[in-house]
Amino acid sequence: MAVLVFGKASWSSTIYSIADTFTVNTMEKDADGFYAPPSADAGPSTQPPPEEPEAPANPEEEKTNVSDLIKSTFEVTVTLADQQADPNSPLYSAKTFEQLGLHQDLLKGLYAMGFTKPSKIQERALPLLLSNPPTNMIGQSQSGTGKTAAFVLTMLSRVDFSKNKPQALCLAPSRELARQIMSVVAAMGKFTSIQTEYAIKDNLPRSASNVTAHIIVGTPGTMTDLIRRKVIDVSEVKVFVLDEADNMLDQDGLGEQTLRVKNMLPRSPAPQIILFSATFPDNVRTFANKFAPKANKIELQREELSVDNIRQLYLDCKDEEHKYDILVLLYHVLTIGQSIIFCQHRHTADRIAQRMTAEGHKVASLHGAKDAQERDSIIDRFREGKEKVLITTNVIARGIDIMQVNMVVNYDLPLIERERPRRCTARCRNIHSSYWTNGTIWSERSFHQLRS
Numbered sequence: 001m002a003v004l005v006f007g008k009a010s011w012s013s014t015i016y017s018i019a020d021t022f023t024v025n026t027m028e029k030d031a032d033g034f035y036a037p038p039s040a041d042a043g044p045s046t047q048p049p050p051e052e053p054e055a056p057a058n059p060e061e062e063k064t065n066v067s068d069l070i071k072s073t074f075e076v077t078v079t080l081a082d083q084q085a086d087p088n089s090p091l092y093s094a095k096t097f098e099q100l101g102l103h104q105d106l107l108k109g110l111y112a113m114g115f116t117k118p119s120k121i122q123e124r125a126l127p128l129l130l131s132n133p134p135t136n137m138i139g140q141s142q143s144g145t146g147k148t149a150a151f152v153l154t155m156l157s158r159v160d161f162s163k164n165k166p167q168a169l170c171l172a173p174s175r176e177l178a179r180q181i182m183s184v185v186a187a188m189g190k191f192t193s194i195q196t197e198y199a200i201k202d203n204l205p206r207s208a209s210n211v212t213a214h215i216i217v218g219t220p221g222t223m224t225d226l227i228r229r230k231v232i233d234v235s236e237v238k239v240f241v242l243d244e245a246d247n248m249l250d251q252d253g254l255g256e257q258t259l260r261v262k263n264m265l266p267r268s269p270a271p272q273i274i275l276f277s278a279t280f281p282d283n284v285r286t287f288a289n290k291f292a293p294k295a296n297k298i299e300l301q302r303e304e305l306s307v308d309n310i311r312q313l314y315l316d317c318k319d320e321e322h323k324y325d326i327l328v329l330l331y332h333v334l335t336i337g338q339s340i341i342f343c344q345h346r347h348t349a350d351r352i353a354q355r356m357t358a359e360g361h362k363v364a365s366l367h368g369a370k371d372a373q374e375r376d377s378i379i380d381r382f383r384e385g386k387e388k389v390l391i392t393t394n395v396i397a398r399g400i401d402i403m404q405v406n407m408v409v410n411y412d413l414p415l416i417e418r419e420r421p422r423r424c425t426a427r428c429r430n431i432h433s434s435y436w437t438n439g440t441i442w443s444e445r446s447f448h449q450l451r452s
């Protein structure tokens with residue numbers, strides 16, 4: 001078994017000294033900007049855990065000094081579905097929010113959020129997203145580059161505030177991400193009369209009959225249910241957004257439910273479909289092209305992880321018990337602000353939480369078997385810093401953005417390789433202190449996965 005730790009140089013010596021106690025293997029950077037083990041032989045595989053894993057979730061990064069926005073040096077590639085390919089057209093790119101012709105109230109919201117100019121992806125995406133007639137969009141750029149802000153601004157811009165009917169729907173893979181997106185809608189729309197509603201489990205009473213909110217953010221199962229029961233009238237829906245779109249369209253995951261929602265939306269005029277994700281694997285890309293036909297395609301080239309700040313290490317573990325001991329040892333020897341420990345299975349998350357709590361650590365576990373209110377309260381308490389350690393499964397592996405997290409431990413490696421770096425980087429991008437740690441703990445089976 002192996003334990004992998006990522007850490008900022010300032011404390012990496014600490015990790016190395018922990019490592020001296022066990023067996024530490026430093027790693028070299030691989031083609032994707034991650035550290036990979038130096039030697040080819042990693043030993044025999046261990047058996048995968050026996051129970052079903054939680055839903056899969058997903059990588060990347062670098063950060064600016066002021067905002068959490070990831071600084072991009074690469075160019076944006078745009079494949080245009082129409083005549084907007086002309087660089088002389090005002091639709092080509094927008095260097096300022098004013099150039100986009102946004103309503104004053106939205107500009108006020110943006111400024112209040114501290115946004116002074118569009119990010120790289122926003123520069124090219126927003127003119128296309130806001131142009132008329134509306135055109136579908138398939139956008140890909142790494143985590144933290146401003147995709148959420150781009151689609152939220154589009155939803156807000158397209159709402160007719162004189163109509164109290166749903167006009168924009170947004171789907172996300174988890175209630176936690178839906179709530180996070182809604183917080184952006186609320187902040188950006190603060191100076192407008194926007195009304196919003198969630199389509200997440202247990203949010204609306206069963207007796208609710210007619211949602212009049214303009215923007216509805218939710219998860220696909222609940223959204224389907226509410227539309228079917230006509231609680232949500234979709235006749236005026238003009239924008240349909242999928243965040244973490246690869247996850248939302250994956251046929252082995254949420255794809256079927258997402259398609260159900262789309263099939264209930266008006267055919268004519270069809271809503272503008274906006275798909276954003278940090279990754280689009282080939283199998284999903286084909287479906288995405290069908291799902292959002294004739295879309296403008298926009299891609300911010302993938303950059304390497306900000307390896308200057310991240311040291312990745314792993315520690316060999318003899319067995320599960322040893323792995324747990326090392327985990328606990330990390331908390332004894334490191335000063336950690338907040339951290340997230342990712343496990344593949346709910347029972348592992350609960351078991352570690354129980355053990356760590358019994359040993360005096362302040363931890364909480366969050367996974368899909370908890371009820372809705374409990375999940376909300378756990379993530380809220382963690383965001384507020386009331387809990388220091390969140391032990392979780394893939395339910396929050398995507399898109400969740402928590403400022404104070406400075407260590408991510410992958411206790412088990414995600415089954416889907418592309419998910420691993422997302423876990424490590426998306427969550428840690430907001431660290432403003434000089435102390436930045438990511439940690440991963442996994443088995444030798446995972447070690448082989450990491451190297452491949």
Ligand SMILES: Nc1ncnc2c1ncn2[C@@H]1O[C@H](COP(=O)(O)OP(=O)(O)OP(=O)(O)O)[C@@H](O)[C@H]1O
Pocket residue numbers: 067068069070114115116117118119122141142143144145146147148149150277278399400401426
């Ligand atoms: N134009 C901007 N100026 C300053 N900050 C921005 C701008 N756009 C977005 N941000 C901030 O940058 C951070 C990342 O933005 P956002 O969450 O939209 O990225 P993302 O690409 O959607 O990430 P993920 O893929 O993880 O969801 C957020 O804290 C957001 O408030």
